[in-house]
Amino acid sequence: MEILSNTKNSRPEKTTDDNGKVIAHSHSYIYKFHFVTKKGERKTLNYELSGENVRPLKKNSFVKADISDKRVVEGPYIISKSTIPDNIIYKLK
Secondary structure (H helix, E strand, O other), rough: OEEEEEEEOOOOEEEOOOOOOOEEEEEEEEEEEEEEEOOOEEEEEEEEEEOOOOOOOOOOEEEEEEEEEOOOEEEEEEOOHHHOOOOHHHHHH
């Protein structure tokens, strides 16, 4: 699991497929996440949260997620700031 900070809230946008066609009854929230890995490396990834009844992540929340070099593989899951080590919090600033 990697830890990241949700830097700002996103506005809902129309969800589109790979061809740019709007998907009916779906909207998306687009995020740019700044991850700190267990090894202390920083990674920035874009993330799209989409669906019919999807809700945005809480502004300035902290989340955990499994990530690859290119995408969020599993998650994100909201976590309490108090569960994050100080050295990781420092790197997220």
